[in-house]
Every structure is written in C-alpha cells, then in structure tokens.
Amino acid sequence: MSDSTANGPVLAADGTPLKRSLAKALRREKTRALLLIAPLLIFVLISFIFPIGKMLLRSVENDIVADTIPLTVVALAKWDASSGELPSEDVYAAMAADMVVAVAAKAHTRLGSRLNYETTGMSSLFRKSGREIKKWDLATDAPFKEKFLELHDGWGELEVWQTIQTHSARTTPGYFLNAIDMQLTSDGPAAQPESKQILITLFKRTMIMSMIITISCILLAYPVAWILANLPARKANLLMILVLLPFWTSLLVRTSAWKVMLQQQGVINDILVWLGLVGDADRLVMINNQTGTIIAMTHILLPFMILPMYAVMQTIQPTYLRAAKSLGATNWTAFWRVYFPQSVPGIGAGSILVFILSIGYYITPEIVGGTKGVFISNRIAYHISSSLNWGLAAALGAILLVLVLLLYWAYDKIVGIDNVKLG
Amino acid sequence: MADSGNTDAFVEFERVQKSYDGEILVVKDLNLSMPKGEFLTMLGPSGSGKTTCLMMLAGFETATHGEIRLDGVSINNIPPHKRGIGMVFQNYALFPHMTIAENLSFPLEVRKIGKSDREEKVMRALDMVEMGAFGGRRPSQLSGGQQQRVALARALVFEPELVLMDEPLGALDKQLREKMQFEITHLAHELGITTVYVTHDQTEALTMSDRVAVFDDGRIQQLAPPDQLYEEPENSFVAQFIGENNTLDGVVKEIAGARAVVQLDSGDLIDCKPINVSKVGERTQVSIRPERVEFNKDRLQEGTHRLQAEVLEFIYMGDIFRTRLRVAGRDDFVVKTRNAPDQVRLQPGEQIEIGWLPEDCRALDA
Numbered sequence: 001m002s003d004s005t006a007n008g009p010v011l012a013a014d015g016t017p018l019k020r021s022l023a024k025a026l027r028r029e030k031t032r033a034l035l036l037i038a039p040l041l042i043f044v045l046i047s048f049i050f051p052i053g054k055m056l057l058r059s060v061e062n063d064i065v066a067d068t069i070p071l072t073v074v075a076l077a078k079w080d081a082s083s084g085e086l087p088s089e090d091v092y093a094a095m096a097a098d099m100v101v102a103v104a105a106k107a108h109t110r111l112g113s114r115l116n117y118e119t120t121g122m123s124s125l126f127r128k129s130g131r132e133i134k135k136w137d138l139a140t141d142a143p144f145k146e147k148f149l150e151l152h153d154g155w156g157e158l159e160v161w162q163t164i165q166t167h168s169a170r171t172t173p174g175y176f177l178n179a180i181d182m183q184l185t186s187d188g189p190a191a192q193p194e195s196k197q198i199l200i201t202l203f204k205r206t207m208i209m210s211m212i213i214t215i216s217c218i219l220l221a222y223p224v225a226w227i228l229a230n231l232p233a234r235k236a237n238l239l240m241i242l243v244l245l246p247f248w249t250s251l252l253v254r255t256s257a258w259k260v261m262l263q264q265q266g267v268i269n270d271i272l273v274w275l276g277l278v279g280d281a282d283r284l285v286m287i288n289n290q291t292g293t294i295i296a297m298t299h300i301l302l303p304f305m306i307l308p309m310y311a312v313m314q315t316i317q318p319t320y321l322r323a324a325k326s327l328g329a330t331n332w333t334a335f336w337r338v339y340f341p342q343s344v345p346g347i348g349a350g351s352i353l354v355f356i357l358s359i360g361y362y363i364t365p366e367i368v369g370g371t372k373g374v375f376i377s378n379r380i381a382y383h384i385s386s387s388l389n390w391g392l393a394a395a396l397g398a399i400l401l402v403l404v405l406l407l408y409w410a411y412d413k414i415v416g417i418d419n420v421k422l423g
Numbered sequence: 424m425a426d427s428g429n430t431d432a433f434v435e436f437e438r439v440q441k442s443y444d445g446e447i448l449v450v451k452d453l454n455l456s457m458p459k460g461e462f463l464t465m466l467g468p469s470g471s472g473k474t475t476c477l478m479m480l481a482g483f484e485t486a487t488h489g490e491i492r493l494d495g496v497s498i499n500n501i502p503p504h505k506r507g508i509g510m511v512f513q514n515y516a517l518f519p520h521m522t523i524a525e526n527l528s529f530p531l532e533v534r535k536i537g538k539s540d541r542e543e544k545v546m547r548a549l550d551m552v553e554m555g556a557f558g559g560r561r562p563s564q565l566s567g568g569q570q571q572r573v574a575l576a577r578a579l580v581f582e583p584e585l586v587l588m589d590e591p592l593g594a595l596d597k598q599l600r601e602k603m604q605f606e607i608t609h610l611a612h613e614l615g616i617t618t619v620y621v622t623h624d625q626t627e628a629l630t631m632s633d634r635v636a637v638f639d640d641g642r643i644q645q646l647a648p649p650d651q652l653y654e655e656p657e658n659s660f661v662a663q664f665i666g667e668n669n670t671l672d673g674v675v676k677e678i679a680g681a682r683a684v685v686q687l688d689s690g691d692l693i694d695c696k697p698i699n700v701s702k703v704g705e706r707t708q709v710s711i712r713p714e715r716v717e718f719n720k721d722r723l724q725e726g727t728h729r730l731q732a733e734v735l736e737f738i739y740m741g742d743i744f745r746t747r748l749r750v751a752g753r754d755d756f757v758v759k760t761r762n763a764p765d766q767v768r769l770q771p772g773e774q775i776e777i778g779w780l781p782e783d784c785r786a787l788d789a
Contacts, residue, residue, distance in 0.1 A: 317514065317516070319513075319514060319516040320516050320518060322481075322483055322510075322512070322516070323510070323512055323516035323518075324518075324529070325482075325483075325502075325503040325504045326481055326503055326504075326506075326508060326509070326510040326578075326587075327504075327509075327529055327530035327577070327578075327581070328504050328505075328507070328530050328533045328534055328581065329504055329529070329530075329533045330504055330533075331504075333533055334504075337529070338518055341520045342518075342519065342520055
C-alpha cells in the first residue's frame with residue numbers, strides 16, 4: 001500500500017501511527033464496556049475472588065506460632081531436635097516470657113488449638129499452663145526449666161518441643177500434607193497414623209461416586225433428551241416443564257423426599273415387601289450409604305445433563321438419519337455412526353456440568369449419605385464449622401479446585417472444549 | 424403375482440394413496456410407471472404430494488393403500504436401508520463429523536466392501552463430480568455447490584440403479600443451479616441410472632427431464648415430455664403452472680373437429696382447439712402462450728377471428744419485449760416478442776388487433 005513506508009509503521013491521515021489512532025478511537029468504546037460490567041466485576045471481586053483467594057492462602061499460612069511466641073521460636077531454632085535431649089534453660093526462659101504476654105492477651109489457647117491439629121494434648125497443655133504462668137514473675141522466678149517441668153509433664157516431652165519447632169515457620173506445607181493423609185514431623189513429611197487416614201479415601205470416594213453419578217445421568221438423560229428433541233415443539237415444551245420442575249423445588253425438600261422413599265420403613269421397601277419381592281425381615285438398606293447418595297444425586301443433577309443434551313440434539317437434523325438409512329445403514333448403524341457422534345458435544349457438556357457439580361456437592365451426601373456416603377466437601381464443612389481447622393479446610397478446597405481444573409484441562413485435550421455445546 | 428402394469432416398468436406406483444391423519448388424502452390414487460434409465464421429474468406446488476411420493480419410494484413413509492414396485496418386486500414392506508436407492512437431500516445431509524471421503528465411504532462400509540475396493544470407488548466417485556482433491560475436507564469447509572456435488576457422489580458411489588433427488592438445487596444461486604442442472608442430467612444419462620427428481624421450479628423440470636409429472640392436489644395432472652407439457656397442456660392447472668400463460672373465460676359456441684369457436688364473456692368471438700370441452704354451451708377457459716400471440720397485420724391469418732387490444736405497458740427485457748395489453752375486458756394479457764431488428768415496439772395507448780393460430784389456443788376446463 002502507498003500508506004506504508006518501507007521502514008515505518010502505517011500512518012493515519014494526520015500523521016499519527018495508525019495503530020495509535022485506532023486504539024484512541026476504540027478507547028471510548030472500551031471504557032463504556034468496562035463501565036457497564038463494572039458493578040458486577042466489583043461485586044464478584046469483593047464477594048467471590050477476594051474471599052476465595054484469602055481462604056486459599058490460609059492453607060499455607062502459619063503466622064500464629066511466630067506471632068504468639070516469637071522469643072521461643074528464635075531460641076528454639078538453635079535446638080537440635082534429634083539430639084534426644086530437652087531444650088536448654090534459655091528456651092524455657094523465652095517460653096516463659098512469651099507465655100506471660102500471650103496469656104495476658106488470651107492468645108495462648110488459640111496457639112494451643114493450632115498445635116493440637118498436629119499433636120493431640122497440646123491444647124490442654126497450653127490451657128492448663130496458662131492459668132499458672134499468669135502468676136509468675138519473670139524477674140525473680142528463674143530458672144524456668146524446673147518450673148515448667150513441675151507445672152506439666154508435657155513440657156518434659158521431646159514431642160511437644162519438636163512440634164513447636166517444626167511448625168514455627170510463617171508458611172507451612174503442613175496443611176497440604178494433612179490433606180493427603182500425611183504430616184509434617186521434625187524429620188520431614190511422614191504418613192499419618194493409620195487411625196487418622198481418611199482424606200485420601202474420601203477424595204477417591206468423591207471421584208468414583210461422582211463418576212458413577214455422571215454415568216447414570218448420561219444413561220438416564222440420553223433417551224429423555226432424544227424424545228424431547230424429536231417431539232413436536234408443543235409436546236416437547238410440556239415435557240420440558242416436567243424436566244425443569246425439580247429446579248423449582250427446594251433442594252432440601254427433594255433430598256428429604258428421597259429419605260422418605262428410600263429408608264427401611266420407607267415407600268420403596270414397603271412396596272417391595274408388599275409385592276413379596278423382599279422379605280419383611282431383610283428390607284433393603286438404601287439410605288445412609290453410597291447407594292442413597294448415588295440415587296438422590298443422580299435425580300437432583302439429571303436436569304443438568306438433559307438440558308445440554310437436548311440443546312445439542314435439537315440441532316441435529318432428522319435428515320441425517322434418513323440419509324444414513326438411504327445409504328444402506330440399519331437403524332442401529334445409522335444411530336451409532338451418524339447420530340451419536342453428533343450428540344457427543346451434548347454429552348460432554350452435560351458430563352462436565354454434572355461431574356463438577358457433584359464433586360463439590362454437600363447437602364445431599366450430608367443428609368442421605370450416612371458415614372459411608374459422604375463426600376470430601378462434607379469433611380471441608382466439618383473443618384470449617386466444627387474443628388475450626390480452617391487451614392486444612394483451605395488445603396482440601398485448593399486440592400479440589402486443582403482437581404477440577406486438571407479434569408477440565410484433560411477434557412480439553414481429549415475432546416476439545418470447543419466441542420462442548422449448550423445449544 | 425400377476426403383474427397388471429407395464430412389464431418393462433422399473434419403478435411402478437399402482438393405485439397408491441397416502442394419508443397422514445386418516446382424514447385427508449395427501450396422495451390420491453397415484454399411478455405411474457417409469458422405464459429403466461428415465462429421468463422423471465415430479466413438479467408441483469408445495470403440498471401437492473410430490474415429496475410424499477418420493478418419501479414413499481425411498482421407504483421413509485408407508486403407503487396407506489396401493490403398491491409400489493421396484494424392478495417388478497413390491498417394496499412396500501422393505502425397510503429403506505434394504506432398498507438400495509440412492510438419495511440426494513434438499514440440504515445435502517452430509518455427515519458433518521466425517522470428512523468427504525468418509526462420507527462417501529459410509530455406504531460402502533455398511534455394505535462390507537473391502538478397504539482397497541472402497542478407496543478406489545470413493546476416488547472414482549469424487550473424480551466423477553470433479554471433487555477429487557477435497558476428500559480430506561469436512562463438509563463445513565466446502566461451498567454450497569461443492570457440497571451439492573459431494574452429496575451427488577455419495578448417492579451414486581454404491582452404484583444404485585435408482586436415484587432420488589429432493590429439490591437438490593434449491594439452496595444454490597441461479598448461475599450455479601443452471602450449471603448443476605446440466606451436470607446432473609449429463610451424469611444421469613451417462614451412467615444410465617433411473618432418476619426421480621422432485622422440484623417446484625418449472626424451468627428446472629423442463630430443462631432436465633425426459634418426462635415431467637405435474638402434481639396438484641395429490642394427483643398427477645399431466646405426465647408428459649417437457650415440450651408436450653408446455654405446448655399441449657391438458658388442463659388449465661398445467662397451463663397455468665408451466666410457463667407464462669394468458670387465460671380468457673367464455674362459452675363454447677360451436678365445435679367442428681379440431682376447431683371450436685368460443686364466445687368470451689365480453690362478447691368477442693375467438694377460434695381455438697377444443698381440448699377438454701365436448702359440447703356447445705359448456706364454460707371454458709382458453710389458454711394462449713404470450714409468444715404465440717400475433718399483432719403484425721401482415722402475419723395475421725385470414726379467416727380467423729381477431730380481438731381489439733389496447734397497449735398498456737411496454738417492458739424492455741433485453742432478449743425479449745414484454746407488452747401488457749387490455750383484451751376482452753382483462754388487463755393482464757401479455758404478449759412476448761423477440762428483440763429482432765425489424766420488431767415493432769408498441770407504445771402505450773396504441774390500439775391494435777391481435778390474433779393467433781387456432782391450434783395455439785387451447786380450450787380447457789373452466
């Protein structure tokens with residue numbers, strides 16, 4: 001073009017580079033667009049992104065030890081944990097000084113609970129000691145080693161000091177290790193005692209059961225979506241209301257209804273007994289276990305599978321099947337080679353939706369899952385609201401998030417995310 | 424089974440009826456027989472039953488009554504995939520998730536033809552429609568005309584003896600359509616396949632077919648070669664539907680063999696050929712093609728009736744002139760004349776006399 005010189009950028013009519021004048025022209029539009037989405041953007045940032053980021057940070061954050069007993073942490077750094085000897089007097093003195101301050105601020109119990117996640121007994125050790133240490137006079141009561149040993153046997157245990165030393169850093173991989181059934185010891189990462197190993201099992205169970213739920217949703221939804229897509233619009237709309245009906249009912253109500261249906265004295269068992277298919281003495285156990293969770297969640301998540309499948313199937317013209325048959329394909333071949341491949345994007349979209357929704361599901365497993373049918377999310381809820389181990393809850397949440405992203409990535413690689421259609 | 428129909432018939436419809444709702448017959452008493460190698464077009468307005476007939480032949484609809492025979496064998500109860508009929512669909516119906524070569528390979532695969540054989544046949548079929556270089560592409564990467572060719576190749580690749588086409592050129596632009604019309608007829612005759620072609624475009628029907636079946640109201644109104652259909656329509660529907668046509672209403676005054684005199688509602692008398700009128704006093708609609716109307720005084724035949732006309736409009740269309748006249752009280756009477764050096768260009772307002780050869784003017788049903 002005549003406008004572009006051999007060694008310079010293309011210029012606009014007034015001599016400014018074309019790119020810059022174009023950017024200037026577009027800036028107004030961009031600003032307008034940005035202003036339009038600003039309310040939502042700010043809302044999402046404040047109420048969603050920021051809290052989640054903050055929460056995830058808790059999974060590695062460990063300021064409490066270094067903040068509550070700073071002198072002890074410094075003094076303890078020189079101690080060789082593997083020597084088999086208790087720390088020297090200066091560590092005990094530093095601890096005494098720290099504790100006096102901490103007790104005054106009532107921070108010692110919080111530290112105790114924090115360390116209790118790692119070693120049981122720490123909480124009561126700090127709580128009980130606090131009451132006595134309050135009365136100590138730092139200037140006159142030295143040496144403190146004997147006083148501490150006298151106060152509580154715990155202060156004479158190597159494990160207590162090892163725990164404090166191991167967890168004195170301001171950031172810790174401890175919560176993540178805990179999340180995968182390991183712990184941080186003075187010798188580095190090690191497996192949890194078997195009695196405390198539960199999380200890996202829960203992760204596996206969550207994954208496997210989500211997969212079973214997804215597959216049963218596919219199997220149940222496919223024929224329904226097919227019928228919906230092939231019916232005349234009026235009838236399809238009527239049936240669609242039935243599909244959407246569950247959406248308009250409270251999740252809690254639906255889950256509780258399943259409890260009524262599935263329990264041993266419930267509707268289904270009563271009918272089976274009445275029909276004579278099952279003896280009165282051995283009624284089926286279908287609730288408070290994995291079966292209950294799978295049945296209830298399949299039902300609840302089914303619309304999320306039907307809707308994307310229906311949307312995709314609606315776009316597949318019936319002439320494709322006719323064409324296949326006219327070319328000599330049997331009904332089955334025509335379906336399998338021509339219709340099914342075109343409906344895969346719908347299956348993909350539905351599966352991603354259902355799978356991701358189900359691995360984070362909480363209410364339904366909580367109500368109908370018993371102990372065998374609960375998910376990792378129930379454990380996270382437990383740590384958030386009961387054990388108050390927010391660090392571990394955050395670590396579990398982070399792992400769940402990474403798993404979802406990983407699956408999404410894998411799906412993109414295998415099927416291609418642009419193959420996912422919602423309509 | 425005693426075959427009542429024509430013994431060389433390849434495709435035969437015998438007293439076929441079709442109803443979707445049990446109340447209205449979409450196809451009423453259809454009888455049709457086609458010899459092998461014929462290119463037959465089913466032409467008609469939408470809702471005339473032509474597509475239903477095609478679908479019954481393909482096996483996607485079942486006949487409510489009557490029998491459809493292919494090569495002497497009744498196919499009423501044979502499912503579509505066993506009929507071995509090639510079909511080209513209106514929107515091509517190329518499988519979007521397969522490449523062009525896979526699309527063509529599909530009918531061969533379901534027939535369990537070996538791989539090397541398959542590849543050879545696919546290549547040959549693609550070359551036949553000049554699409555040999557496109558085997559690896561997906562349908563969405565092709566233009567409408569290219570997709571059309573592929574659809575044709577796919578319908579032919581398994582060498583069916585009968586090919587059905589359901590308005591296959593409907594989505595193409597005019598130029599491409601004309602090119603494809605020529606190519607399809609050429610290919611069909613070259614390969615000797617019997618073709619049933621459905622369209623609502625009369626030009627397409629006239630230019631492509633050996634015979635045209637004009638459908639209306641669930642019946643074949645006329646089944647004839649294109650020239651006969653155009654020049655000798657058997658009823659007023661066909662006359663109206665095929666080509667441009669002038670109609671005048673009147674009553675038969677006298678009939679003498681191949682000649683009749685009709686008194687128009689305006690009182691004027693005209694000469695025409697009786698087609699489906701038989702007695703004096705019957706109401707009739709006479710039909711005359713615009714290009715058969717003569718107004719040059721030197722060429723008007725002696726001894727025939729003439730009509731007075733007033734020129735209303737003169738339209739220059741390049742190769743022809745189209746002149747609208749007021750004749751016998753109607754102002755939609757059209758005359759077409761060739762743009763020749765000595766051709767008269769009529770001026771609006773001019774009073775002229777028009778006439779025609781009696782055999783060009785057909786007295787049809789009212």
